[in-house]
Structure formats: C-alpha cells, structure tokens
Amino acid sequence: MTDRARPPQVPAAISAVFSSPRFSATLTHLILGLAFATHLLRSLMGWPGLLGALACLVALATASLIARRRSIEWHGILPVSILVFLIWCALSVLWSGYAGRTVLGIGYQLTFxxxxxxxxxxxxxxxxxxxTGDVLRVLLGLSIAxxxxxxxxxxxxxxxxxxxxNIAELGPIQGVFGSRNVLGLVSLIAGVSFLVELxxxxxxxxxxxxxxxxxxxxVLLTHxxxxxxxxxxxxxxxxxxxxxxxxPPENRWLLQLSLLGTVLVTTLLVFIGRASIIDLLNAGSEFETRSTLWFEMWRLVELHPLEGWGWAGSWPQDVSPYGWLDFVTRTEHTSALNAFLDVYFQVGLVGFLSFLxxxxxAFIRSWLLASNKRPVVYVWSPLVLVALLVTSAAESTVLVESGWLLLLICSVKAAQGQSWRRQLKPSPRIHLDG
Structure with a gap:
C-alpha cells in the first residue's frame, strides 16, 4: 500500500546523465555555439529552426538543473541589477505601442x-x-574557409x-556572423579566450x-x-x-585610483577630440550614418523620456517608430548602433539607469577579482566586458544573443566572488548569488 502511494521516480540512469559533468560541458558548448551562430542558423533554417533549437536547449538546461538541484545554492541566484533590468523591460509591455513585438522581444531576451x-x-x-575557445575556433575557422x-x-x-x-582584396570580410563589426568583436573575444587558455x-x-x-x-580582415x-x-x-x-596588495588601491583617474581624463580628451580621431581613423562615413540616426532618436526620446517606447531587442522595421527612423535615415537598421542609447530609447531613463x-x-566586480585573485583565468571576464562595453558605443551587440549571453555570464560569475549578499546567508556550500 505504501509503495502504491509513492509518486513515480525519475529513473536513476536518466538523472545521472542529466547531472553528469560531461552532459553540462556538452550543453555549454551547444549554448555558446548557438548564441554565436544565430546569423548562420537563421540563414540555414530561418526563425522557426532557430527558435526550435533554443527551445530544445532550454528544455535540456531545465532537466540538467533539476537533476543537479541538490548541488546548487538557489539563494539569490541573480545579481539584483539583472533582475531590476529584466523586470523593467518586461513591464514595458504595459505602455508599448507594439505589445506583440515587445512580448516576443522579452521572450527572446529571457531565453538567452x-x-x-x-x-x-x-x-x-x-x-x-x-x-568559448572551442566554439570560436570552429566558427572563425569556418568563416575564413x-x-x-x-x-x-x-x-x-x-x-x-x-x-x-572580399578576401582576395584582404577584406573586409564578415564570415558567418552577418557583419564585419560582429566578426571583429567575436575575434577579439576569441583572442582573449585563447590567450587565457595559453x-x-x-x-x-x-x-x-x-x-x-x-x-x-x-580582426585585421574586418577593416x-x-x-x-x-x-x-x-x-x-x-x-x-x-x-x-x-x-603588492597594500599598494593596489593607490594604483586603482590612478588608473581610474587616467581613464576619466582620457575619456574626456577623446570626447573633446572626437572629430580629429574620426578623421584619423578614416571613419567619417560610418560616423555620419550613426550621427544621423542618433539625432533622430534623440528627438523621439523626448516624447517618452522616463519609460521609453517599449522593449523590442532587435528592431522590428514594420512598426513605429522604427519604420519611421529607417525612412528618415534612408537606411534599414536593426539597432541604434549604440547599446546605451538603444536602451534609453526602448525603456527610458529608468531602464537606462538599471542597465548602467x-x-x-559587473565590470567593477570582475576587475577587482582579476586584480586580487592569483589564477589568470580571472582576467577573462573584465577583458571580455571591456570588449563588449567599448563596442557598445558603436553597436548594440551586448543587448542581444551572444553579447547579452556573455554579459550575464560575466555578471553572475563576478557576483559569485564579489557579492554583498554573501554575508546575509552563511552556508557550508558554495554561494552562487549576486
């Protein structure tokens, strides 16, 4: 009678597979591979194929988490900053003028x-x-091939x-990534990963x-x-x-302050001399395209400065105001070509401050860990974040797919070692909170 009352148990063999390190390693390769190869997969299978692959990865990840539930500390998994930004983006469906697209954009964002x-x-x-190194070796090799x-x-x-x-003329090339700027970012992240491996x-x-x-x-062939x-x-x-x-540890704080001051002064000088720098880099045409778009966006931001127009992620060209921006600039855009302005435009000042x-x-925590921890692997997160954040001045890659995935991975890993909430709930197990 007691045996009949017990609920059916997941077979031990299946649970062992989903909880095994080899399964997690394989699934991690698949997740990273899909995130970096979204353009390739969309070109081969279309959106239905890509979304189907994402759904399979989510199901496998869920099964793995359930199987490993006893070995994971669930208290405060996410940094609060991530939760606030995601919640605000989700709430934007309430005032979005394109609610259906906002729901799709939020679902895509939450999946990654x-x-x-x-x-x-x-x-x-x-x-x-x-x-990351294994995945990018394959994708960069495929791109060159x-x-x-x-x-x-x-x-x-x-x-x-x-x-x-265009490789016969030594570029520019884009490989399987859809644009030369994405190839450049992927190549930089790959270079950081390969150096850390070495x-x-x-x-x-x-x-x-x-x-x-x-x-x-x-990087060189992107031009x-x-x-x-x-x-x-x-x-x-x-x-x-x-x-x-x-x-020496006792002198690092002074050096940190000196570096911070140098960064602030350099940023100010770059802003003041931006016209000369653009001419030096021969980037006038690219900057003109961006400045035209940014000027029109600022005019529209004034209509919804606090809450924004509503989250969309990648821009849908068939709804306003994105269709209007394409019409005015006479160029079809899938983003604002600036991640911070993109966030401000879509979810307003509140969303911008939460994203900032x-x-x-994420950067401060990862930088402090890299400065104070001896293993060289800790330098990976801050260098990847530097690549993502500097690129964000000219692209919105950090808001979607591989850029968004890496940002959150770095943020969560940094929070594991530098979280103020670690002191709130002592535990003999490793804290994975933020």
Missing amino acids: AYLAIYVALVRDTIQIVRS LEVLSGLLLDLPIAFLGVQG RSRSVRPGRAAASIALATLG SPVFVVVASAVAIAALALYWLRRT TLVTL
Whole structure:
C-alpha cells in the first residue's frame, strides 16, 4: 500500500546523465555555439529552426538543473541589477505601442538570460573559457574557409550568408556572423579566450598559437575602424591588469585610483577630440550614418523620456517608430548602433539607469577579482566586458544573443566572488548569488 502511494521516480540512469559533468560541458558548448551562430542558423533554417533549437536547449538546461538541484545554492541566484533590468523591460509591455513585438522581444531576451544563468551556475570560469575557445575556433575557422571558398575558389558571393568574397582584396570580410563589426568583436573575444587558455596551460602551446593567429586574422580582415579603438582598449586593460596583479596588495588601491583617474581624463580628451580621431581613423562615413540616426532618436526620446517606447531587442522595421527612423535615415537598421542609447530609447531613463548599474557592477566586480585573485583565468571576464562595453558605443551587440549571453555570464560569475549578499546567508556550500 505504501509503495502504491509513492509518486513515480525519475529513473536513476536518466538523472545521472542529466547531472553528469560531461552532459553540462556538452550543453555549454551547444549554448555558446548557438548564441554565436544565430546569423548562420537563421540563414540555414530561418526563425522557426532557430527558435526550435533554443527551445530544445532550454528544455535540456531545465532537466540538467533539476537533476543537479541538490548541488546548487538557489539563494539569490541573480545579481539584483539583472533582475531590476529584466523586470523593467518586461513591464514595458504595459505602455508599448507594439505589445506583440515587445512580448516576443522579452521572450527572446529571457531565453538567452536563462541559458546564461545555467552556464554560470554549472560551469567554472576556466571551463567557460575553454568552451568559448572551442566554439570560436570552429566558427572563425569556418568563416575564413567560406571566405576563401567564395573569394578565391569560386569567385562568387555566398548570398544567403551575405559573404561577398572580399578576401582576395584582404577584406573586409564578415564570415558567418552577418557583419564585419560582429566578426571583429567575436575575434577579439576569441583572442582573449585563447590567450587565457595559453597562460593557464589549458591547451597545448601550438594549438593556442594557431588559435591566436586565427583571431588576429579575423580582426585585421574586418577593416573596421571601430575595432582599432576596441582592440586598443582591450590591450590597455590587459596591460593595466598585468601591472595591478604584479603590484603588492597594500599598494593596489593607490594604483586603482590612478588608473581610474587616467581613464576619466582620457575619456574626456577623446570626447573633446572626437572629430580629429574620426578623421584619423578614416571613419567619417560610418560616423555620419550613426550621427544621423542618433539625432533622430534623440528627438523621439523626448516624447517618452522616463519609460521609453517599449522593449523590442532587435528592431522590428514594420512598426513605429522604427519604420519611421529607417525612412528618415534612408537606411534599414536593426539597432541604434549604440547599446546605451538603444536602451534609453526602448525603456527610458529608468531602464537606462538599471542597465548602467548592471554593466558597472559587473565590470567593477570582475576587475577587482582579476586584480586580487592569483589564477589568470580571472582576467577573462573584465577583458571580455571591456570588449563588449567599448563596442557598445558603436553597436548594440551586448543587448542581444551572444553579447547579452556573455554579459550575464560575466555578471553572475563576478557576483559569485564579489557579492554583498554573501554575508546575509552563511552556508557550508558554495554561494552562487549576486
């Protein structure tokens, strides 16, 4: 009688599969691979195929979390800053003039957020770095191979991917990522991951060297003036971290303040001399396109300054005001070409401040961890965040898909080591809170 009253149990063998480290590692590779290859998958399978793949990953991640529920500390999983931003974006459906598109945009955003949280909870930072390196080696290699096929072997564009075959002229190329700026960002993130793999001795030196050469080739062949600035910022941040990590702990606070002051002064000088810098980089045409769009957006922001127009993520061109912006600028846009202005436009001042808090806390926490922790793997998060945030001045990549996924992974991992809430609930288990 007692046996009949017991609910059916999940077979131990299935539970063991979903809770195994190998399953989590494989699923992490799939999640990162899909996030970076969304343009490729949409080109091959369309939106239904991409959404179907996302649904499968969500189901597998949920099964894995359930199987591992006893080994995960569920108290305060997310940093508060992430929760506030996500909740405000979700609330924007109440005043959005395109509620259906807002619901779809929020669902897409939450899906990648859920997958990012899964990766951050079940994998260590070095495991995430290794998975990112494995995925980007494949995608960058595929990109170069397709560019060679298109530009040198066939001498024909691959239209459905947007590959023009410009590699014979040494670029610009875009590979499987849809634009040269996305390829540049992916190549930079790959380069950071490959260098961390090399310094942490996670891969063989020959493989690491070949991977770094591949990432460098990807950056150079984009011919993007944006990534001259981004690559310089990442290199300067890497040198600053190297200096900090070799400075005695009692002197680091003074060096941190000096670096902060230098960054503020440099930012001010760059803003004052932006016209000369744009001319030097020969980026006038790109900046003119952006400035025209930004001017029109600022005019529309004044109509809804506090709450914004409503979250959409990637812009839907068939609804107002996005269709109007395309009409005025005579160019079809999928974003504001500036992540911070994009957030301000879509979810207003409240959303902008919550997003600014999210990225600021993520960066400060990860920077402090990298400055004070001996393992070299801790430098990965702040350098990836530098690449994402500097790119955000010219692209909105950090708000969707791979950029959004990496931002949340870095934010959650940084919060695990630098959270004020860790002191509120002592536990013998590892705290995964923010």
